[in-house]
Amino acid sequence: MTLLPDLSELAARARADLRMGLPVAISFAGQAALVAAAETLDDTRLSALRALGPVMLAITPRRADTLKARAYSDHVARVRVPGDAGVEWIHNVADPAGDLAMPMKGPLTTERGGDEGIARAGVMLAKAAHLLPAAVLVAVDDAGAVAAENRLTWLSLDKLDDLVPTGPLDEVVAARVPLAVSEAGRVHVFRPRDGGEEHYAVEIGKPERSKPVLARLHSACFTGDLMGSLKCDCGPQLRAALAAMGEAGAGVLLYLNQEGRGIGLANKMRAYSLQDQGFDTVEANHRLGFEDDERDFRIGSQILSALGFSSVRLMTNNPAKVAMMQANGIEVVERVPLKAGHSTHNAAYLATKAKKSGHLL
Ligand SMILES: Nc1nc2c(ncn2[C@@H]2O[C@H](COP(=O)(O)OP(=O)(O)OP(=O)(O)O)[C@@H](O)[C@H]2O)c(=O)[nH]1
Ligand SMILES: [Zn+2]
Numbered sequence: 001m002t003l004l005p006d007l008s009e010l011a012a013r014a015r016a017d018l019r020m021g022l023p024v025a026i027s028f029a030g031q032a033a034l035v036a037a038a039e040t041l042d043d044t045r046l047s048a049l050r051a052l053g054p055v056m057l058a059i060t061p062r063r064a065d066t067l068k069a070r071a072y073s074d075h076v077a078r079v080r081v082p083g084d085a086g087v088e089w090i091h092n093v094a095d096p097a098g099d100l101a102m103p104m105k106g107p108l109t110t111e112r113g114g115d116e117g118i119a120r121a122g123v124m125l126a127k128a129a130h131l132l133p134a135a136v137l138v139a140v141d142d143a144g145a146v147a148a149e150n151r152l153t154w155l156s157l158d159k160l161d162d163l164v165p166t167g168p169l170d171e172v173v174a175a176r177v178p179l180a181v182s183e184a185g186r187v188h189v190f191r192p193r194d195g196g197e198e199h200y201a202v203e204i205g206k207p208e209r210s211k212p213v214l215a216r217l218h219s220a221c222f223t224g225d226l227m228g229s230l231k232c233d234c235g236p237q238l239r240a241a242l243a244a245m246g247e248a249g250a251g252v253l254l255y256l257n258q259e260g261r262g263i264g265l266a267n268k269m270r271a272y273s274l275q276d277q278g279f280d281t282v283e284a285n286h287r288l289g290f291e292d293d294e295r296d297f298r299i300g301s302q303i304l305s306a307l308g309f310s311s312v313r314l315m316t317n318n319p320a321k322v323a324m325m326q327a328n329g330i331e332v333v334e335r336v337p338l339k340a341g342h343s344t345h346n347a348a349y350l351a352t353k354a355k356k357s358g359h360l361l
Helices: 007-020 043-050 061-066 087-094 117-128 143-150 222-226 234-248 265-276 281-288 298-306 319-327 347-356
Strands: 024-028 031-037 055-059 077-080 134-139 154-157 169-176 185-192 199-204 213-219 251-256 311-315 331-336
Touching: 007 024, 007 031, 007 117, 007 154, 024 117, 024 143, 031 043, 031 117, 031 143, 043 055, 043 087, 043 134, 055 087, 055 117, 061 077, 061 281, 087 134, 117 134, 117 154, 143 154, 169 298, 199 234, 199 298, 213 234, 222 234, 234 251, 251 298, 265 281, 281 347, 298 319, 311 319, 319 331
Parallel strands: 024 154, 213 251, 213 311, 311 331
Antiparallel strands: 024 031, 031 134, 055 077, 055 134, 169 185, 185 199, 199 251
């Protein structure tokens, strides 16, 4: 019996700390460091970190590539922060907003060899906190002691995967919600035990659990779903999927809170701003330091299983969604194409997804 938080709970706390600009202490593989998110770091905390030793900035190889810096690793690039650099320098390396106005930030000196584990952990945590994927690090001798002295969260990691929120989801509540497409609507709320985002399932009618159900895995898109943005096809796809389920009399739509293909709304707006500078949807993600798609589709299969479904007719144009369903125990008996909301505004966006991300048009 214990009241002590476990590692997934501490990781959730660490994500909240980073969002506020607080450092966290991490120990991993015999190393220890204080880690803060580049995006939220301020001058006071940078000075306090600097008093402990030389400061390093961990960025993704994608971001390093944009900055023409050598990563020397597939996982992370460790940039030395010059002794006279302030937070503005750190923000400029992490954030591509000023890349075109100020292309030369370097020369940047990156570390080669040595232990990169905590640098990777810092970037993973910043990503999971939906911040820019960049973290500031300073090595310490004893993470536990520094954490106790400064009342910081301390993560003692055995493996980096412990930082990825994958916890089981529990159904919290379900209630009847009559919808325009069907009066027999029911909304289920699922909450992960690890402090991550809640996700929703909208059940239409009474789909038989023994038969393949018409299903849609929809990732949240504030701009498209709610504001009627013409930059993407999300809103029309959402409504078309619900309409098809209403017509069929049965279906299940998962509304996953994975805004911006998993990077969060602030980062998606950063990507949009880069798209206005001429980069396409994939290039914009890469310049920010993200992969094209940072979503974890396992969540969808977990929710379907929890609702008692084991096979689906999946409404999607994205083969990766089909593959992830199959890999996680949900049989996809049919892929149902979902074409809606194509316009001149999103033609280039959809063409890029088809060309670079393997979407079927
Ligand atoms: N990062 C980023 N995310 C975007 C952009 N445009 C739309 N999105 C997000 O992309 C996601 C679209 O999700 P979905 O429609 O579920 O997925 P999909 O991969 O397009 O696949 P299907 O619609 O099933 O064919 C949403 O989370 C949007 O917020 C963009 O330019 N950049
Ligand atoms: Zn969208």
